[in-house]
Amino acid sequence: MKKKARKKRLVKEIRFKMRNGQSLVIFLGLPVAGLERVIIENNNGVVEVSADSHSRFEFSDKKIDSNTCDFYLTNPTWNTALTDYLLSCFWSQFGWGDLARYQNDPALVRAVRKEIRKLVEEFEPMAAERLNKIVSTQKKRYKILRGGKIILSSNPGRYAGYEPRKIFGRLDCKSGKRMMKKKNRVFFLTWQDAIDAGYRPCKVCKPAPDDTHP
Secondary structure, eight states, X not given: OOOOOOOOOOOOOOOOOOOTTOEEEEEOOOTTTSEEEEXXXXXXXXXXXEEEESSOOEEEOOOSSTTSOSOEEEOSOSOOOHHHXXXXXXXXXXXXXXXXXHHTOHHHHHHHHHHHHHHHHHHHHHHHXXXXXXXXXXXXXXXXXXXXXXXXXXXXXXXXXXXXXXXXXXXXOHHHHHHOOGGGEEEESSHHHHHXXXXXXXXXXXXXXXXXXX
16 A cells, blocks of 8 residues: 655744743754744843845844734845855855854955955856847847858848749848748848749849848
């Protein structure tokens, strides 16, 4: 007899009772998301909450509904700055003992932050330039028919052809613009390319071998 798979229960809220002077540390293990560690302390009956983070977090007392807890910590945005991400990657390589020792050294912490800021300043302009090149290469492409093969080119060519009827004309031909749907268009770099492909000149714009129109 097959056993039914147990359905995982989502824990929404956990309550702890602490004596005066006790503290509770919750390690989230989500440095990229923002919060890393939440510390709850009971100081003479007053509960104090703090958090460690390489990104941003906020403490809120706005109840989502009547069944939710009274206070909560949250990351206000899932967007993580590159500086925060690199800091997270750097510190996550250490164990708890080394991490506590290194992070208690102000000079080391400042040096790491300074070097990461320098890396980001050098990287971001270069990255933006390279990524923008991708956009520029993905601009409008035209189907150019040459030598019996269709090639994609950023140059629209000098003549436009209508595939179903094998007619070609100048790019500014009003008749061609009115009749041809984009899916039926093909372009030629030269008048001879169109003739070699078996297309005949348009009777409206009358393209010619010595055509000087664009």
